[in-house]
Amino acid sequence: MIWPSSNDWGLVFYGGPLAHILVKKNIMVSKKIQLMRDYFVNEFGVFKIDSETQYHFNKQAIFFYNAHDTRFSKKIAKKINKLYAKHKDLEILEILKANFKEIQNTESIFEAFEKIIEGTNHYPIDLDTDKYLPFFTARKPKGTKLLMEFANQGTKAIETLYPSVIPKLPIIVVMVGVLVFFLIYKDIPEWIRQAQQFMGVG
Amino acid sequence: MAKRFSLKGQWPVLEFNWKRGPIILIKTGDRHLELKQANRIEGKFVLTKYGVFELDGEHEYRLSNNSLYIFNLHNAKPVSIQGIEKIQSFYRNKQASLIVKELAMINAALKEHSDPLEAMEIVFEKNKAQTNISQDDIKFLIDYRTYYKDDVGHLILDRMDDKNPLKGMSGSVTAYFPILIFAGIGIGITIFLRFFNPLKIFGIGI
Numbered sequence: 001m002i003w004p005s006s007n008d009w010g011l012v013f014y015g016g017p018l019a020h021i022l023v024k025k026n027i028m029v030s031k032k033i034q035l036m037r038d039y040f041v042n043e044f045g046v047f048k049i050d051s052e053t054q055y056h057f058n059k060q061a062i063f064f065y066n067a068h069d070t071r072f073s074k075k076i077a078k079k080i081n082k083l084y085a086k087h088k089d090l091e092i093l094e095i096l097k098a099n100f101k102e103i104q105n106t107e108s109i110f111e112a113f114e115k116i117i118e119g120t121n122h123y124p125i126d127l128d129t130d131k132y133l134p135f136f137t138a139r140k141p142k143g144t145k146l147l148m149e150f151a152n153q154g155t156k157a158i159e160t161l162y163p164s165v166i167p168k169l170p171i172i173v174v175m176v177g178v179l180v181f182f183l184i185y186k187d188i189p190e191w192i193r194q195a196q197q198f199m200g201v202g
Numbered sequence: 203m204a205k206r207f208s209l210k211g212q213w214p215v216l217e218f219n220w221k222r223g224p225i226i227l228i229k230t231g232d233r234h235l236e237l238k239q240a241n242r243i244e245g246k247f248v249l250t251k252y253g254v255f256e257l258d259g260e261h262e263y264r265l266s267n268n269s270l271y272i273f274n275l276h277n278a279k280p281v282s283i284q285g286i287e288k289i290q291s292f293y294r295n296k297q298a299s300l301i302v303k304e305l306a307m308i309n310a311a312l313k314e315h316s317d318p319l320e321a322m323e324i325v326f327e328k329n330k331a332q333t334n335i336s337q338d339d340i341k342f343l344i345d346y347r348t349y350y351k352d353d354v355g356h357l358i359l360d361r362m363d364d365k366n367p368l369k370g371m372s373g374s375v376t377a378y379f380p381i382l383i384f385a386g387i388g389i390g391i392t393i394f395l396r397f398f399n400p401l402k403i404f405g406i407g408i
Contacts, residue, residue, distance in 0.1 A: 001219075001220055002219060002267040003219075004215065004216060004219040004266065004267075005266075008215045008216070008218075008219060008266050009215075011212075011213065011215045012215055012216060012379065012380050012383065013207055013208060013209065013212075013380050013384075014206065014207075014208065014212060014213075015206060015207060015208025015211070015212045016206040018213055020265065022263070022283050022284075026262060026263050026264055027263070027264050028263045028264065028265040028270065029265075030213065030215065030265065030266065053233075054233060055229070055233050055234070055235045056233060056234050056235065057212075057213055057235045057236075057237070058211035058212070059211055060208070060211065060212050060213055062213070062235060064283065066283060066284060066287050121291065123287075123290070123291075123294070125283055125286060125287045125290065126286065126290060127229045127272060127274055127281055127286065128229065128233075128274065129274045129276070129277055129281060129286060130274065130276055132286065132289050132290060132293060132301075150243060150244075150247050150249070150254050151253075151254055154249050154254070171378065172378055172381060172382065172385075175382065175385075176385065179385075179389050183389075183392065183393070183396075
């Protein structure tokens with residue numbers, strides 16, 4: 001078991017929009033999104049969001065990005081987010097102009113964000129392969145044969161199954177039950193005595 | 203935007219760290235995602251209620267100390283983030299015709315040659331002149347052009363609906379540690395107050 005990173009602990013109770021950013025070849029990092037209209041800034045750069053690529057895990061919004069090995073100062077990213085909350089756009093523009101050469105002629109922060117994103121290609125990634133590669137009808141015979149074999153095995157296995165008679169108790173209910181028992185088990189003999197007195201048995 | 207604080211239903215970060223892997227992320231409905239803990243069949247395949255998926259290490263990602271495979275419901279192969287991003291960039295830059303041409307070339311090669319090696323040789327040979335599409339991109343296109351499992355999925359779906367096939371299935375991953383931590387804090391305070399009366403600080407009570 002590996003202890004979660006501080007970034008992971010920060011996401012334990014987080015239900016807001018989340019970005020999964022590919023930071024190296026196959027290393028992904030989850031990051032909170034603090035929106036600035038259609039953009040957000042973190043230590044991996046400036047990113048754009050798009051409602052078309054907004055996925056949902058239950059009710060949480062999820063986005064996918066490739067950082068293309070770009071890095072940005074964590075302190076500056078935090079400062080930009082704080083300044084945006086205070087509506088200090090001009091100060092943000094100054095910071096951005098000091099860090100990016102290509103945005104010297106821009107007049108608004110959103111124009112600057114758009115230009116930076118054009119350069120870094122930080123657009124959201126759509127997982128919907130059907131949308132972009134619409135006609136996958138051919139099959140590799142060997143691969144299909146293998147998959148069919150497994151599917152047949154699965155079908156046979158399912159035939160032998162039957163619905164569970166005793167419903168499974170969720171682990172949380174069991175744990176809460178055990179904890180409540182430990183809290184009150186000392187009082188139980190007293191309660192029984194009082195009940196017996198009430199009924200006139202004891 | 204959505205609420206920030208959440209006890210249930212959010213992305214399961216701790217489960218990602220502490221569950222054995224790999225974990226698969228399936229795009230099921232329209233822009234809807236589901237997480238499953240993969241039970242490997244012969245080390246390579248995963249059976250879910252949506253059908254059979256293939257675990258291809260080439261498209262494995264590491265997230266929160268665990269392996270993650272991303273699938274679209276209609277493809278048995280995992281999605282390559284870089285590959286699909288490149289294809290989207292062609293669409294964005296009005297170069298979608300390049301993709302169509304390459305797919306047409308792959309089609310023609312598959313029809314003309316039954317031997318996959320010969321077909322691949324032709325595809326890669328013709329691609330040498332292309333500067334915009336790399337050989338990695340072509341490989342991604344070939345993968346997606348030649349692997350498809352639509353009928354396989356539907357074959358087992360109907361029967362699974364009738365019964366309760368719990369055994370051997372890849373179960374879903376939901377966040378339950380946040381509630382446990384929250385409950386633990388509450389119960390800890392309750393136990394602490396049972397043995398220590400805070401009113402004693404102010405000299406109230408016995």
